[in-house]
Amino acid sequence: MxxxxxxxxxxxxxxxxxAKVPIAIYYESLCPDSAKFITEQLHPAMKTELRDVVELTFVPFGKSQYVTQGADVTFTCHHGPNECYGNRVHACAIEHIQANSYQTEYTRESLTLDFINCLMRAGKNFPDNVYPGQRCAAENHINNWENIKTCANSTDGSQLLRKAGETTMRLKEPLTGVPTILFNEQFDKKSSDGAQVNFIGTVCKYAxxxxxxxxxxxxxxxxxxxxxxxxxxxxxxxxxxxx
Structure with missing residues (x-):
């Protein structure tokens, strides 16, 4: 019995x-507030069992803008040209990072999060003006940095960043601050602001x-x-x- x-x-x-709680993070690669949220709230929280109830989507565009001329896309970013490159690296990493069958302790999601966390932790401090992509890839078990870098320096990266821009511009309420965090595909200012100071507590309200x-x-x-x-x-x- x-x-x-x-x-x-x-x-x-x-x-x-x-089902897992869908959470979308709208952010910028060189935004101090985005870095603070990802490194101090999001990343530590996702190292707990909270990762089992959350489905993350990263949208690295923020307050950037773009114009198209034929097949070419030109971006203007909130924190300057370096941020445009950083946003492309993020977009390419989100698209191309894959887990390896012989590294079962890592998932595509955990690798992506760790890589983004490393990039955001570096902030604007690039020794010798070298973007930390290769270092962050090596430190976080990302084995295809060359593919990510090639993507970021090509039209593929521009198209991926343009997609992030289109996703941002489709928001029902225009983006007014960065980062902006959506729960269940809905913007709620109280939840977005609350997540930036207490991500775990905010997620638990939805789980x-x-x-x-x-x-x-x-x-x-x-x-x-x-x-x-x-x-x-x-x-x-x-x-x-x-x-």
């Missing part, structure tokens, strides 16, 4: 587990049960104890499964 109960609980958890354990310290919903709240949600899932 106990084995049947365990099986039912497991099945109920599977049935009730929600469905069963939530990762790290949410417990951020959950104060309706004065209920977290264990009681999660227990009641699991119970509802179990009842829904049984009936």
């Amino acid at each position: 106990s084995h049947k109960i365990i099986l039912l609980v497991c099945l109920a958890a599977t049935v009730c587990s929600a 469905a049960a069963p939530q990762p354990r790290i949410c417990a310290q951020h959950n104060s919903a309706s004065g209920l104890g977290v264990s009681a709240l999660l227990g009641s949600m699991v119970g509802l899932c179990l009842l829904r499964f049984l009936y």
Whole structure:
């Protein structure tokens, strides 16, 4: 009998587990506020079990602009030409980074996040004016830096950055600040601002049960104890499964 109960609980958890929370990060490669958010909030949070409930999308364009002349695309970026190059590197990395079958501890998502975090941590301080792409690739198990660099210096990189621009310009509410963080493909200023100072707590407001354990310290919903709240949600899932 106990084995049947365990099986039912497991099945109920599977049935009730929600899809990951889609989170889109609209940012710029040389923006200090973007760097602060990614290196101090996003990256540390995604090294916890929170990574299992989040689906990240990076859009490296921000307040940039572009004009097209035939097949050519010319960009003007918020923090100057170096940022335009950085944005292209980010766009190419997002497109081309792949996990290797012999490095099972890394996923495409974790490699991309670690690479972007390294680039953002470098900020505007490039020793000898050398962009840190190759160094960040070597430090973060990225084996195809040459492909990323070639992309960033070609029309492929320009087209990828243009796509990021089109995605940014399709926002229902025009971008007013960088970074801007969207949850569930919807802009909510309170959530976007909150995520920049408490990313974990903000994500936990969107994550469905069963939530990762790290949410417990951020959950104060309706004065209920977290264990009681999660227990009641699991119970509802179990009842829904049984009936």
